[in-house]
Amino acid sequence: MSSLEKKTDATQDSRRRRLPRDERLRQLLDVSWLLIRAEGTDALTLGRLADDAGVTKPVVYDHFRTRNGLLAALYQDFDVRQTAVIDTAIAASKPTLKDKASVIARSYVECVLTQGREIPGVLAALSGSPELAAVKRQYQQVFIEKCHTILAPFAGSQGMSRASLWAMLGAADALSQAAVAGDISEEQARDELQETIIAMTERSK
Numbered sequence: 051m052s053s054l055e056k057k058t059d060a061t062q063d064s065r066r067r068r069l070p071r072d073e074r075l076r077q078l079l080d081v082s083w084l085l086i087r088a089e090g091t092d093a094l095t096l097g098r099l100a101d102d103a104g105v106t107k108p109v110v111y112d113h114f115r116t117r118n119g120l121l122a123a124l125y126q127d128f129d130v131r132q133t134a135v136i137d138t139a140i141a142a143s144k145p146t147l148k149d150k151a152s153v154i155a156r157s158y159v160e161c162v163l164t165q166g167r168e169i170p171g172v173l174a175a176l177s178g179s180p181e182l183a184a185v186k187r188q189y190q191q192v193f194i195e196k197c198h199t200i201l202a203p204f205a206g207s208q209g210m211s212r213a214s215l216w217a218m219l220g221a222a223d224a225l226s227q228a229a230v231a232g233d234i235s236e237e238q239a240r241d242e243l244q245e246t247i248i249a250m251t252e253r254s255k
Contacts, residue, residue: 075113078103079127082120083168091171096120121175122185129189130162132239133196140200147204147251152198155222155243162226163236170227175182194219199245206255214250221246 068078081103085094096117100110114120136157143149162169176182194215201210222243229239 071113074105074109074223078110078113079124080103082124083165085173086124086168087166091121091175092165094120118179118182121172121182124172125176125182125189128161128172129192130167132157133193136160136196145203147201147248150200150204151244151247151251152240154200154247155240158222159226159229159236159243163199163229167228170230190219197247201251204251208254209240210251210254214254218243218247218250 066248078099082094083134085098085102085228094117096110096114097107099120103110110120114123138156139153139157140150143153171187176186194212197218198210198215225234225239225243228234234242
């Protein structure tokens with residue numbers, strides 16, 4: 051039996067009763083991630099999601115309106131979790147460049163690995179639509195601003211350059227995807243990204 055077919059008692063119960071809107075949204079997102087994990091992003095349609103979630107199509111359309119809306123919501127869901135992980139780890143880390151860089155690198159790579167094959171498919175779909183590409187860029191800019199704030203105390207008087215921060219994000223994506231594909235280990239991805247962040251910050255002095 052596939053992971054998509056394995057339903058918990060809570061999920062089965064949620065199909066039989068009327069859920070508050072936020073709980074229904076959470077259920078639909080969870081089922082979407084399961085579907086992508088089992089069959090890939092191409093299999094994800096609003097109709098298929100309705101079938102797998104045990105709800106009517108109008109319920110799904112009311113939450114997302116279009117497939118692009120669903121993909122954008124999935125990316126937002128991923129970003130919210132990624133942000134929470136980084137914020138918690140940063141708050142608990144030591145006030146040194148090495149520790150801050152380590153937290154950014156570890157949190158980013160671990161979040162992508164947690165989503166396994168799901169997030170690459172969502173990212174590819176986002177890149178295929180101007181509307182979705184704009185959503186992705188919005189969250190990328192938020193992440194870059196967060197890293198700018200975290201690393202600013204260790205940078206030079208001119209601060210971190212935007213070019214360096216975008217290069218860091220590109221490296222984070224490439225290393226994380228390489229780890230997902232098994233081309234490199236999680237540890238290698240984390241260590242290389244950490245060194246990239248440290249070198250980039252020190253170069254700004």
